[in-house]
Amino acid sequence: MKNVILSCDPYNVIITGVGGQGNVMASRVVGNMLSRKNLNITIGETFGASQRGGSVMSHLRISAESSWSPQIPRGKCHLVISLEPTEAIRVLMNYGNPNVRILCNTRPVHAIGVISGEQRYPSMDELKSWIEELSEDCWFLEATEKALELGNPILGNIIMIGAAAGIGALPLDREGFETAISETLSGDKLALNLKAYDLGVSMVQ
Amino acid sequence: MSIISHGREGERHLVMGNEAIARGALEAGVSVAAGYPGTPSSEIIETLARVSKDQNLYVEWSVNEKVAMEVAAAASFAGLRSLCVMKQNGVNVGSDFLLHLALTGVRGGMVLIHCDDPGALSSANEGESRHFARMLELPLLEPGDFQEAKDMIKAAFELSEAIHNVVMVRSVTRLSHASGSVVFGELKPVEKKAFFKHSGLMLDPLEGPMASLPVPYRHGQQQEKLKQVIARFEESAFNTYSGPEAPELLLITSSACHLYSKEAISLLGAADRVGLLKLGTTWPLPPRLVEKYLGITDKILIIEEVIPFLEENVKILAAELAFKIGPKTFYGKREGDVPATNEMNPDLVAAAVSEILKIAYEAVPEAYTKRSQEVVLSGVPGRDMTFCAGCPHRASFWSIHNALQMDGREGFVCGDIGCYSLAVLPTGFSTLKTLHAMGSGVGLASGFGKLGQFGMNQPVLATVGDSTFFHAVLPALVNAIHHQSDITIVVLDNGGTAMTGFQPHPGLPVDAGGDEVPALDVAKICEAMGATVRISDSFDIEKTQQTIFELFEIKGLKVLVLKQMCALSPEKKTQKMFDVSVEENICLGQNCGCNQLCTRIFKCPGLNWDKDKRVSRIDEVICVGCGVCASICPSGAIQKKEVA
Numbered sequence: 001m002k003n004v005i006l007s008c009d010p011y012n013v014i015i016t017g018v019g020g021q022g023n024v025m026a027s028r029v030v031g032n033m034l035s036r037k038n039l040n041i042t043i044g045e046t047f048g049a050s051q052r053g054g055s056v057m058s059h060l061r062i063s064a065e066s067s068w069s070p071q072i073p074r075g076k077c078h079l080v081i082s083l084e085p086t087e088a089i090r091v092l093m094n095y096g097n098p099n100v101r102i103l104c105n106t107r108p109v110h111a112i113g114v115i116s117g118e119q120r121y122p123s124m125d126e127l128k129s130w131i132e133e134l135s136e137d138c139w140f141l142e143a144t145e146k147a148l149e150l151g152n153p154i155l156g157n158i159i160m161i162g163a164a165a166g167i168g169a170l171p172l173d174r175e176g177f178e179t180a181i182s183e184t185l186s187g188d189k190l191a192l193n194l195k196a197y198d199l200g201v202s203m204v205q
Numbered sequence: 206m207s208i209i210s211h212g213r214e215g216e217r218h219l220v221m222g223n224e225a226i227a228r229g230a231l232e233a234g235v236s237v238a239a240g241y242p243g244t245p246s247s248e249i250i251e252t253l254a255r256v257s258k259d260q261n262l263y264v265e266w267s268v269n270e271k272v273a274m275e276v277a278a279a280a281s282f283a284g285l286r287s288l289c290v291m292k293q294n295g296v297n298v299g300s301d302f303l304l305h306l307a308l309t310g311v312r313g314g315m316v317l318i319h320c321d322d323p324g325a326l327s328s329a330n331e332g333e334s335r336h337f338a339r340m341l342e343l344p345l346l347e348p349g350d351f352q353e354a355k356d357m358i359k360a361a362f363e364l365s366e367a368i369h370n371v372v373m374v375r376s377v378t379r380l381s382h383a384s385g386s387v388v389f390g391e392l393k394p395v396e397k398k399a400f401f402k403h404s405g406l407m408l409d410p411l412e413g414p415m416a417s418l419p420v421p422y423r424h425g426q427q428q429e430k431l432k433q434v435i436a437r438f439e440e441s442a443f444n445t446y447s448g449p450e451a452p453e454l455l456l457i458t459s460s461a462c463h464l465y466s467k468e469a470i471s472l473l474g475a476a477d478r479v480g481l482l483k484l485g486t487t488w489p490l491p492p493r494l495v496e497k498y499l500g501i502t503d504k505i506l507i508i509e510e511v512i513p514f515l516e517e518n519v520k521i522l523a524a525e526l527a528f529k530i531g532p533k534t535f536y537g538k539r540e541g542d543v544p545a546t547n548e549m550n551p552d553l554v555a556a557a558v559s560e561i562l563k564i565a566y567e568a569v570p571e572a573y574t575k576r577s578q579e580v581v582l583s584g585v586p587g588r589d590m591t592f593c594a595g596c597p598h599r600a601s602f603w604s605i606h607n608a609l610q611m612d613g614r615e616g617f618v619c620g621d622i623g624c625y626s627l628a629v630l631p632t633g634f635s636t637l638k639t640l641h642a643m644g645s646g647v648g649l650a651s652g653f654g655k656l657g658q659f660g661m662n663q664p665v666l667a668t669v670g671d672s673t674f675f676h677a678v679l680p681a682l683v684n685a686i687h688h689q690s691d692i693t694i695v696v697l698d699n700g701g702t703a704m705t706g707f708q709p710h711p712g713l714p715v716d717a718g719g720d721e722v723p724a725l726d727v728a729k730i731c732e733a734m735g736a737t738v739r740i741s742d743s744f745d746i747e748k749t750q751q752t753i754f755e756l757f758e759i760k761g762l763k764v765l766v767l768k769q770m771c772a773l774s775p776e777k778k779t780q781k782m783f784d785v786s787v788e789e790n791i792c793l794g795q796n797c798g799c800n801q802l803c804t805r806i807f808k809c810p811g812l813n814w815d816k817d818k819r820v821s822r823i824d825e826v827i828c829v830g831c832g833v834c835a836s837i838c839p840s841g842a843i844q845k846k847e848v849a
Contacts, residue, residue, distance in 0.1 A: 018588070020827075031384060035219040042351075042464075043219075043384040053591040053810050067350050069468040070383035070461065073551040075569030086585045093577040097569045109827065110813055111588040112632060116805045117814055119586035130580045134573070144826060153826040 006039075010063040011170065012072045015160075016091045017083030018109040019054045022157035026081070027058030030161060032183070033176040034062055044070025053112070055087055062170065079169050080135075081160050083143070084109050085127045092134045101137040103163050103204070105156055107144035139163065141203050147196065155196040162200020174198070210256035214391040222354045222380040223248035225387045226318060229358025230288050231260060233314070234395035237280035238264045239273040241676065242705035243292030244327035245381040246320035250290050251708070254717040261397060266708050266717045269643075269676040270295030274302050274317070281315040282415055283399035286362055293321045294622075294642065296334040298677075300341070303371070307341045307427060308417035310369040310410055314362035320376045323510035324548030327378070329622055329640060331546070335514045338373050338488040342427055344434045345373045345488035346443065349463035351385030353443060353485060359390070364437065368430040369410055375487075377510060379461040379548070431489055439493050443485025451501050452480030454561055458508040459484045459515055462549050466508050469554035473564050487515055495522045499530050506557060507537040510549050536561055591632040594811035595777075595829035597699055597743035597769035598625045598633065603807065603837065604746055605666065605695065606634040608753040616664030618695075619646035619653070621677075623670040624704045624771075625697050632808070637668070644669070644677025647694055651681055654690030654762075664757055665692045672702040672710040674727055686735050686762045693756050693763045694736075696727050697743070703771040731764040743769035746836050772829050781830030783845035785811075785823050792820040792842035803834050803843065 015030070017023045024045055031041045042061040061068035077095035080102045082088030088104045106124060113119035122130075131138050141163055147155035158181075165172035174197065181193050209228050212218050220228070226249050230238065240250040254264040263280070267273035270291040277289035291299070296319050303317070321335075322328040338345035346361055348354040354376065361372040405412025408422070417423055438444070448455075448470075456479060458466045463483040470479050482498045484490070499505065499522075507516040516537040523533055538545040542557045552568065559566045592599045602625075609616040620626055620637035621644055629637040639649050650667035669678045674696055685692060702708040709715050714724040732738045737759050741749045749767060756763040770777050795801055803821050804814040811828030812821055821843070832845035 020593070028384075031219050035217075035386065040386050041219050041384070042386075044379060045382060053588070053593060055588045067352075067385045067464065069464040069551050070379045070385075071465070071550045073468060073472055073555070073568060075573075086588075089577070089580055089585050093574075093581045096573065096577055098573055107826070110810070110824070111586050112591045112808045112810060113589060114586050115810065115812060115814060116631075116808045117801065121586055122584045126584060130584065134577055134580070148826070 006062060006064060007169070008078055009065060010061045010068045012077050013060040013062065013079045013081065013170070014072065014077050014091050014095055015058045015060065015081045016087040017056060018087065019056050021083040021109070022154050023056045023058055023083060026157040026161055027060060029177070029180050030164070030172065031060060032180040033172055034170065036176060036179065037171050039064060040066055042067045042070055055090060057091065079103070079164070081164055083156060083160060085124070085131070086122070089127070089130055089134070096134055099136045100134070101167070101169060102131055102135045103139050103141065103160060103167065104131060105143040105160060106140050107142070107156070139167065139204050141200070143200070146199055146203070150192060150196055150199070155192065158193050158196035159200035159203070162197035163204045165197070166201035166204040207252070207256050209252050210260055210392070212389045214389055217386050217388045219384055220351070220387050221248060221382065221384045222351055222376060223382070224252050225351050225354040226358055226376065227252035228387070228389060229355035230316070231256070232355070232390045232392055233359040233362040234286055234393065235288050235362075236262060236285035236397045237277060237287040238262060238290065239267045239276040239287070240290030241267055241270045241273055241295055242672070242702045242708040243295055244705055245322055245376070245378040246290050246292045246318065247705045247708065248381070249318060250717065251706070257718045264717050266710065268711055270298040271302050274299040274306070277315055278306055278311065280399070281311040281313040283313070283401045285313040285397060285399055287313060287315050288318065289315070290318045291320070292328070293319060293332050293334045294328070294330065295319065296337050297332070300337060303337070304341055305417050306371060307343055308420065308423040309415040310427070311365060311371055312369065312411060314365035315371050316358060316361045316365060317371055317373045318376065319373060320378070320381045321510070322378050324378075326548070329626060331511050333511055333514065335375055335487065342431055343371050343373050344368070344431070344486070345375060346485055347375050347460040347487050348380060349443070349460060349483045349485055351380070351383070351387050354380055355387050355390070357443060357485065360443070364434065367437070368433055370427065370430055375460065377461050435489050435491055438486035438489070438491040441486045441491070444491070444494055445483045446480065446498060448480030449477055453478045453502065454504045454506060454558065455480045455482060455498060455502045456506050456508055456558070457482045457484065457498070457515065457519060459487050460510065462508045462510060462554070465549050465551045465554050468551035469558055472551060472555050473558055473566055475558065475562065475564060478562060479558060484515070488518065490518050490522060492522050492526070495519060496526050496530060499523055499526065499533060504534050504561065505536065506542065506561060507535065508543060508549060508554055511547070512545050513538040589632070590627055590630060591810055592624070592627055593772045594809055594827045595772035595831035596624070597767070597771065598628065598697060599807070599809060600746060600769070600833045601695065601697055601743045601749070601767050602628045602633040602636045604749040604753060605668070606636045608750050609636070609664065612664055612754070612757060614663050616666065619649040619665070619667040621646040621669060621673060623673055625668055625670060628668070642677070643673050644681050647678050647681035647685065650692040650694070651685035651688065651690045654685060654692035655688060657691060666695060667692065668695045668697055670703070671696060671698040671700070671712050671727065675711045675725070682731070682734065689761055691760060693753070693765060696764060696766045698727060698766055698768045699771040700774055701771060703773065707771065707774055728764070728766050735762070737761065737763045738766065739763070740766045740768065743767040744831060744833050746833065772831065777829070781848045783830045783832035783835070784848055785828055785830055785832055785835060785843065785845050787821050787823060788842045788844055789818060789820045791840055793840045794819040794821070798839050803838055807834060807837050809834055
């Protein structure tokens, strides 16, 4: 197999969101797609208490050389894939840098402090301006809304994977996605996931 | 089809650390695996359970970790290789048996995998299990990456059979729950024949009875075995060194900290100045190896999680070797160069190295850090832990909390470990007032319930999960009933070991491998023990509250079993019970009860407060349709319609 050239080695990706949005599944799929390109993948994630409602993060280290720390060092993230806008900013505080690229789903998931009225959820304009300010490149996608149109909000994560492939930052392609997702899905579900993936690709082009 | 059992020798796969450990056990020809669910260890038993039929394994979720150790030891006594798996607390639970087992030794290889959770990412403590190895005088291995997580298991079994004793292998969350590329080894078919030889002489370790007597003799034998362990560890391929021949600074590390240290050296561009000694065999330490590497430098920084275990053991050797290696300067946790709480990461290692070697390092431009912090602090709301939308615990604690409020005697609830631990937070209306180990809520309640003699008249409750009930509650319950402690135990029966991923427990009619087994009935057990027992549905708020009041009036030990499946259970996950909606014309908003009762107090994540219309609304993406908010809404604005 031809060796893939990465723009940085290790190339660091954070997939973030709120528990229940399919964060872990997304990191596994992306990891499997890249692993098949003969790359060394290390994925660090936490789950357990934060199953739902808590902030969740997966750290992906992509390298032609070796395994890396399952925690990305401060300020060393190259690409953030965020399933929830405030989580993107939380990630930037620790792992962002002026050159980071961000794919952001715009659908808010309100924390209980917001639901109860103790805290204020920022407006979409504020969120966009902060994310633009703190990144080199950013894309805002209505992934959850599109997923609802497809029939299931959870497909938002697949749309975001499609978008990540669409911006061309990593050697992700449709064939690789189909192979990875076929391990767990078949029939109608597989077709729906492929549709979500294609939609994600088209949303950044 | 599982890659773990079907992946072939030489193939490289991206697997979770816990899956690598499971594959390692299969490659070693394990026959029996037993454990109790606990993050971050659970996927090891789950993975083995899934392949148990085609690999001819016996795999069980035991009632608790002590019994899991006993089940695994029985297989070993009968000549089979066995694996025992748990999180850090589990070793505490099983340590009484383990202390005796260390004296009798084992026959078939027996490996204890214990997964620690530095930083308590999914725990109520960050206790360390490495210290048991030193305390109980058992060998300890720690994988330093994903490949080793697999390879070390086979080596651990071989070592266990060479010394006829248990070998401990410690993982941590960042290995167990992280994934990496692993090259698989051979899966050889092994002959598995169980027979317990017991008719040999008393002192015959291989054919006599397995008993720790006479203790000083057995203890001496155990220590002799450790000398063999040291000899093997001196040659172990799991101890590696990378770096210059005479580094300015030597890092000594183990486990996930190996990956952090490697990263930190790379971040600082200090590969020509810093040496990295990664130890895979961390107790007992091999003295010749340590002597060799302490000899190449004068400055040593020890990087580990959480408290200074490796550091102290290295320093003992350094003191013994002082006449050969001369004085050394040590950096680590005892001097505060790295913190002795919470988990480590590449930045903490980089900070310590840059301080010692005076290397300037800035991870990100300061202005960027300042601005991003400003944005988060001023504009991004925090995300507190919360019960899931549709979680039965929210409904249960709503009922308990309201009953206690209405009772007015400042009653309280003692809790323990499970998702329901979150009831110590506002998501459970801050109802829990004590939170300790599994089953401790009932033990504490048993004690509180006897304080009436000293004037205490507060109602005392304890909440326990269904899996916890079997794990550690039964002895405390016996104690409370026998001593006529005046308390109410609420069993929050959500139909599985929910927090760790819905593993079965003795109250369910299915086992780890999916086979049918007899289920033990919590209510019947409590009745047979002499408790007053009531059963209610967590989602039936009215009946549950009435039942709690009724139980407050009854003397002695009362048990209320609240049944409702976990919202994440496979049975519930895909289907809504109700379509829930808010009738905007009826919603009283801020004029309701105590001002937005549903969003301000009940605050299920499936609800939202519409600031513009000043009414509540349902978040269609988050709501799972449990319908409980409809029964707490005083004005009847929240309406539920059964899903056809």
